[in-house]
Amino acid sequence: MTTTTPGPVQQTSLVFVGMPKFPTAAREALANTQQRRNLRHATHTIRDKRARVVAEVPEWEALRVAGAEAKDEALAHLGDYLEQLEASLTANGATVHWARDAAEANAIVLGIVRDQQVDEVVKVKSMATQEIELNEALEAAGVNAWETDLAELIVQLGHDRPSHILVPAIHRNRSEVRDIFRREMAAVGRPAPEDLTDEPARLAEAARLHLREKFLRAKVAVSGANFAVAETGTLVVVESEGNGRMCLTLPETLVTVVGIEKVLPRWDDLAPMLQLLPRSSTGERMNPYTTMWSGAHDGDGPQDVHVVLLDNGRSHVLADRVGRQALRCIRCSACLNVCPVYERTGGHAYGSVYPGPIGAVLNPQLRGTTSEVDKSLPYASSLCGACFDACPVRIDIPELLVELRGRVVEQEGRTAESAAMAAAAWVLSDPKRLAAAQRAATTAGRVIGGRTVRAVPGLGAWTDARDVPTPPTETFRQWWARERGQGSR
Amino acid sequence: MSALARPGTDLRVALFATCFNDTMWPDTLKATVRLLERLGCTVEFPQAQTCCGQMLTNTGYGAKALPLVRRFVDVFEGYDAVVAPSGSCVGSVRHQHRGIVELAGDDRLASRVEHTVPKVLELSELLVDVLGVTDVGAWFPHRVTYHPTCHSLRMLRVGDRPLQLLRAVRGIDLVELPGATECCGFGGTFAMKNADVSVAMGSDKARAVVGTGAEVLVAGDNSCLAHIGGILGRQRAGVRHLHLAEVLASTEEDPA
Numbered sequence: 085m086t087t088t089t090p091g092p093v094q095q096t097s098l099v100f101v102g103m104p105k106f107p108t109a110a111r112e113a114l115a116n117t118q119q120r121r122n123l124r125h126a127t128h129t130i131r132d133k134r135a136r137v138v139a140e141v142p143e144w145e146a147l148r149v150a151g152a153e154a155k156d157e158a159l160a161h162l163g164d165y166l167e168q169l170e171a172s173l174t175a176n177g178a179t180v181h182w183a184r185d186a187a188e189a190n191a192i193v194l195g196i197v198r199d200q201q202v203d204e205v206v207k208v209k210s211m212a213t214q215e216i217e218l219n220e221a222l223e224a225a226g227v228n229a230w231e232t233d234l235a236e237l238i239v240q241l242g243h244d245r246p247s248h249i250l251v252p253a254i255h256r257n258r259s260e261v262r263d264i265f266r267r268e269m270a271a272v273g274r275p276a277p278e279d280l281t282d283e284p285a286r287l288a289e290a291a292r293l294h295l296r297e298k299f300l301r302a303k304v305a306v307s308g309a310n311f312a313v314a315e316t317g318t319l320v321v322v323e324s325e326g327n328g329r330m331c332l333t334l335p336e337t338l339v340t341v342v343g344i345e346k347v348l349p350r351w352d353d354l355a356p357m358l359q360l361l362p363r364s365s366t367g368e369r370m371n372p373y374t375t376m377w378s379g380a381h382d383g384d385g386p387q388d389v390h391v392v393l394l395d396n397g398r399s400h401v402l403a404d405r406v407g408r409q410a411l412r413c414i415r416c417s418a419c420l421n422v423c424p425v426y427e428r429t430g431g432h433a434y435g436s437v438y439p440g441p442i443g444a445v446l447n448p449q450l451r452g453t454t455s456e457v458d459k460s461l462p463y464a465s466s467l468c469g470a471c472f473d474a475c476p477v478r479i480d481i482p483e484l485l486v487e488l489r490g491r492v493v494e495q496e497g498r499t500a501e502s503a504a505m506a507a508a509a510w511v512l513s514d515p516k517r518l519a520a521a522q523r524a525a526t527t528a529g530r531v532i533g534g535r536t537v538r539a540v541p542g543l544g545a546w547t548d549a550r551d552v553p554t555p556p557t558e559t560f561r562q563w564w565a566r567e568r569g570q571g572s573r
Numbered sequence: 574m575s576a577l578a579r580p581g582t583d584l585r586v587a588l589f590a591t592c593f594n595d596t597m598w599p600d601t602l603k604a605t606v607r608l609l610e611r612l613g614c615t616v617e618f619p620q621a622q623t624c625c626g627q628m629l630t631n632t633g634y635g636a637k638a639l640p641l642v643r644r645f646v647d648v649f650e651g652y653d654a655v656v657a658p659s660g661s662c663v664g665s666v667r668h669q670h671r672g673i674v675e676l677a678g679d680d681r682l683a684s685r686v687e688h689t690v691p692k693v694l695e696l697s698e699l700l701v702d703v704l705g706v707t708d709v710g711a712w713f714p715h716r717v718t719y720h721p722t723c724h725s726l727r728m729l730r731v732g733d734r735p736l737q738l739l740r741a742v743r744g745i746d747l748v749e750l751p752g753a754t755e756c757c758g759f760g761g762t763f764a765m766k767n768a769d770v771s772v773a774m775g776s777d778k779a780r781a782v783v784g785t786g787a788e789v790l791v792a793g794d795n796s797c798l799a800h801i802g803g804i805l806g807r808q809r810a811g812v813r814h815l816h817l818a819e820v821l822a823s824t825e826e827d828p829a
């Protein structure tokens with residue numbers, strides 16, 4: 085493959101089909117007071133932790149630059165590095181598969197599962213498999229996919245959708261988790277203890293016991309990967325709980341679905357990445373478990389190792405001059421945790437497994453801007469810039485949002501807004517026209533005469549909750565002309 | 574004031590009024606002129622100026638902003654220093670004008686933009702970096718809290734310059750705003766397109782402001798102030814809002 089051929093745009097997923105536009109979904113989310121409180125608490129806790137551990141690293145900025153450069157190098161010669169990755173993995177005894185889209189990837193995984201004649205797989209937390217809705221595809225074929233990450237387990241048992249990249253159950257608090265465990269665990273395996281409380285240790289214990297029998301039984305595991313090193317054919321999974329490592333080491337067959345943008349050229353590129361990722365995502369200096377494997381090794385871990393390299397819209401993003409920086413993303417979710425919009429709406433309003441600032445720029449690129457929600461995502465930001473500051477690989481999310489807004493505008497053609505903007509541009513490009521338009525404001529200012537304005541027809545979106553600034557009776561331009569004459573040019 | 578306190582003597586500064594301030598908040602601009610003249614600067618207001626184009630650019634109409642960028646350069650390129658009492662508009666000039674011109678492929682204009690935009694400063698940058706003052710001789714005997722607006726903070730990186738200036742104001746009771754660096758939720762057209770989220774963010778900001786017991790909320794952008802102030806006003810919270818320039822221009826003889 086070449087790095088400039090636009091690939092297929094990802095199909096909008098079934099699970100999220102019919103999602104309303106962001107402002108509508110957001111309104112509903114804002115009214116959920118329990119979720120607001122959970123989110124506020126969780127995002128602020130992780131945000132503060134991240135800030136503390138990042139501040140400890142004097143060379144943080146240099147690390148960010150190194151991380152971005154490694155990613156950019158990989159993306160600039162993606163075709164070459166992917167072929168190198170395939171060659172290294174194959175030499176190490178792994179089987180490499182290429183998937184253009186979700187359907188192809190799901191079919192490949194299902195084929196491998198069928199070959200093993202099993203009806204269940206254990207899963208390592210993975211964004212790529214959520215993106216392609218692998219669990220749903222397996223389920224439709226009669227195969228149970230058990231999520232083993234604690235938060236993913238909560239989401240799965242709760243018949244819920246993830247609302248965060250790193251902590252998918254961020255919108256749930258402890259007592260909700262206890263209720264879900266008590267209600268749902270029995271139907272799919274070892275039940276939760278009768279006397280389960282909402283103490284974190286008790287909840288973790290219940291999950292541990294529930295999952296253990298699945299770990300010991302499963303013949304096939306499915307994972308994603310945080311990084312894939314082309315030079316050595318090494319796949320890397322970074323996690324906190326150790327449940328991932330159980331899946332990566334116990335079963336006989338391991339299938340790893342990797343987005344093509346996860347490739348890193350060299351082993352040494354892991355150095356900045358493994359420093360950037362844990363501090364940015366969980367606010368830890370180092371994550372508890374880093375599992376690396378390079379193919380299959382006799383008598384050590386899975387003997388049947390598969391890697392599915394997934395495009396699913398990525399080469400389309402890569403072809404875009406401004407947009408391609410989004411492919412640097414290492415899914416740390418720092419941008420979510422610092423985002424004031426995400427903090428209040430949570431992840432579901434973004435209509436994708438990728439929520440928050442990165443979702444707002446990634447989804448419209450991966451899926452295009454045809455659906456209501458994808459069209460509205462570039463506007464789901466106040467452009468405050470907190471995401472860019474937090475991003476360990478320096479993705480300029482505000483710049484990308486503005487760029488994508490331009491594309492939505494272009495696609496929509498003539499609208500009431502475009503007419504208004506054209507008029508504004510015409511007025512603002514000439515001082516005489518601007519002065520004439522300002523007279524409307526000063527006339528209003530004289531009529532209002534300093535009173536507080538609480539409602540203006542057509543401005544409900546503003547005045548519902550905010551008073552309106554009272555226009556002055558004289559603009560600055562008029563004042564200057566009156567006071568200083570035409571003294572200045 | 575002593576001669577030493579007139580560090581702007583010999584400095585000719587062009588005032589970039591910004592269309593919003595020009596139309597809606599002339600008092601901020603008059604205060605900026607008063608303040609700079611008090612510090613010895615010669616302030617000019619080139620009347621051919623209009624707007625930086627930020628609203629167009631950020632709403633997705635960057636191409637339509639090109640004539641505005643061209644005008645901006647025509648008007649301001651001859652000055653050594655250009656100042657605006659708006660972090661947001663200066664942010665747009667310094668961070669977006671290049672991109673707009675690049676996209677249009679106009680190389681000649683691009684090099685003029687390159688030459689012009691670094692000279693465009695937000696008020697606190699001009700005062701602290703160019704004039705080298707933090708004590709501007711202001712008097713403002715009120716309890717004040719300061720909200721650093723996102724574009725001044727994260728686009729321009731003005732840091733604590735505004736706070737240095739405020740701390741030196743005589744009579745001021747400056748209290749820290751909890752969660753100060755969090756966005757207030759204005760965000761230009763975001764305030765209308767995502768009004769619910771915008772108001773949710775603004776309400777939290779307003780609550781933090783009220784919690785400080787301040788009677789005056791100060792910031793360097795009138796648009797953010799109109800948003801937070803609009804919410805505070807609706808709540809009859811008993812907090813007024815004032816632009817940084819007006820506090821710094823305030824004196825015993827002519828209080829804000």
Ligand code: SF4
Binds near residue numbers: 418
């Ligand atoms: S965009 Fe940056 S901050 Fe956000 S998840 Fe990706 S790497 Fe992390």
